[in-house]
Amino acid sequence: MNLQKLLKSWFLFISIGALLGTLSCKDDTPDDTIEFEPTPYTIVIPKNFPTQLNIPADNPMTVEGVELGRYLYYDSRLSGKADEGMPMTCATCHLQQYAFENGTGKGIGTTGAETHHVMLPHINLAWNPGVYGWNGGTPSIEDDVKAVIYDPAEFASTNEKVLAAIKSVPMYPPLFKAAFGTEEITIDRIAKAIAQFIRTQISSNSKFDKVLRNEASFSTSEGNGYVLFATEEGADCFHCHGELGNPLMTTHGFYNNAKDSVFDTSHDRFSVSGKSSDIGAYKVTTLRNIELTGPYMHDGRFQTLDEVINFYSEGLVYSQYAHPLMHKLGPPWEVGALLNPQEKADLKAFLLTLTDTVFINDPKLSNPFTTK
Ligand code: HEC
Ligand code: HEC
Numbered sequence: 001m002n003l004q005k006l007l008k009s010w011f012l013f014i015s016i017g018a019l020l021g022t023l024s025c026k027d028d029t030p031d032d033t034i035e036f037e038p039t040p041y042t043i044v045i046p047k048n049f050p051t052q053l054n055i056p057a058d059n060p061m062t063v064e065g066v067e068l069g070r071y072l073y074y075d076s077r078l079s080g081k082a083d084e085g086m087p088m089t090c091a092t093c094h095l096q097q098y099a100f101e102n103g104t105g106k107g108i109g110t111t112g113a114e115t116h117h118v119m120l121p122h123i124n125l126a127w128n129p130g131v132y133g134w135n136g137g138t139p140s141i142e143d144d145v146k147a148v149i150y151d152p153a154e155f156a157s158t159n160e161k162v163l164a165a166i167k168s169v170p171m172y173p174p175l176f177k178a179a180f181g182t183e184e185i186t187i188d189r190i191a192k193a194i195a196q197f198i199r200t201q202i203s204s205n206s207k208f209d210k211v212l213r214n215e216a217s218f219s220t221s222e223g224n225g226y227v228l229f230a231t232e233e234g235a236d237c238f239h240c241h242g243e244l245g246n247p248l249m250t251t252h253g254f255y256n257n258a259k260d261s262v263f264d265t266s267h268d269r270f271s272v273s274g275k276s277s278d279i280g281a282y283k284v285t286t287l288r289n290i291e292l293t294g295p296y297m298h299d300g301r302f303q304t305l306d307e308v309i310n311f312y313s314e315g316l317v318y319s320q321y322a323h324p325l326m327h328k329l330g331p332p333w334e335v336g337a338l339l340n341p342q343e344k345a346d347l348k349a350f351l352l353t354l355t356d357t358v359f360i361n362d363p364k365l366s367n368p369f370t371t372k
Pocket of ligand 1: 088089090091092093094106107108109110115116117118119120121122125131132133134135141144145148153154155194
């Protein structure tokens with residue numbers, strides 16, 4: 001027997017032993033004697049990702065909490081308006097196939113009202129330091145859930161309606177008990193469970209990731225595009241969208257990226273911070289799965305990545321509020337990175353390596369009512 005075979009059979013022996021061990025342990029503990037002991041859910045930090053996660057101390061991740069959150073996220077009774085003919089849940093707007101965006105632009109609430117901005121996807125939000133929404137005005141995912149209930153362009157509902165709807169579904173009390181120790185259903189627990197599920201929506205298997213892990217290599221065009229992305233002499237994208245060693249592809253900062261010279265300050269970062277340097281500034285979104293999440297910018301003004309690239313290449317608009325990191329903007333003579341057609345194609349090829357088909361097909365993130 002050679003060494004490899006030996007190792008293989010040794011490993012098999014251990015695995016079978018471990019399996020028998022767990023099975024027999026389970027047999028010894030009848031279910032009704034188990035105290036409330038939810039199973040901790042450990043987020044496995046993907047290779048190259050920052051180790052610092054934003055998980056509130058009062059909402060630790062548990063397997064049971066994530067499972068409950070997944071049902072609620074996909075349950076169109078959640079709006080509390082299904083019996084009024086207006087079923088809606090998070091997944092009505094946040095669809096897995098578009099990296100939990102809707103792929104069409106603005107969201108449309110139960111009453112037909114449009115959201116102020118276009119959609120934001122749910123990608124690696126467990127790493128978001130507490131700036132949710134285009135202007136960062138929502139400090140936690142839990143708070144976002146609570147806001148969705150009332151938002152006139154989302155559920156346009158009330159806590160009472162949501163609670164009544166979820167309480168009336170027989171499957172939920174046991175799931176709340178498993179997740180939180182008692183069958184009590186509250187808005188706080190609903191928000192916590194959904195937030196736990198959202199924290200498991202992790203994208204780390206794009207071609208870009210595989211290249212970083214030495215499991216794949218860039219084509220020449222993709223590689224050239226990456227150099228453009230990540231150098232100041234090139235297209236100079238990395239200061240805001242993430243440097244080498246930051247696979248989140250966002251810095252979570254707020255910048256005015258020189259799209260306009262007059263600004264509507266009602267929903268920008270200035271509306272939250274009150275600082276004049278934040279006029280016309282919005283959160284720099286992750287570029288992960290960017291192929292799937294158009295139209296682009298907070299107002300969806302660009303339909304395609306080509307339009308976005310043309311904008312950064314020759315469409316920048318000078319204003320005193322443009323962020324200093326928009327190095328390619330120097331009035332009145334510079335309007336962008338001035339890329340030639342090959343460079344534009346290369347930059348786009350690189351952006352397309354950020355699409356993660358494993359993420360959008362991950363069965364653990366899919367609708368549990370239809371796939372389980
Ligand atoms: C009617 C469509 C709609 C529904 C339903 C909806 N959302 Fe959203 N969601 C949006 C839009 C639009 C944004 C971007 C909002 C903004 O910043 O202006 C957003 C943003 C978010 C963000 C911020 C993401 C980020 O990167 O900052 C979170 C978190 C979120 N939604 C969670 C939820 C949850 C949880 C639910 C269900 C309880 C939900 N959403 C239901 C439309 C919707
Ligand atoms: C000064 C910081 C900064 C620089 C430099 C920068 N961006 Fe952006 N980018 C932003 C911000 C902020 C937004 C969101 C702006 C908004 O919606 O108003 C954005 C949005 C985008 C979007 C659309 C995202 C979405 O979800 O709609 C793409 C694509 C993009 N940038 C690509 C690039 C590329 C490619 C480069 C380099 C050529 C680049 N950016 C350089 C800050 C920057």
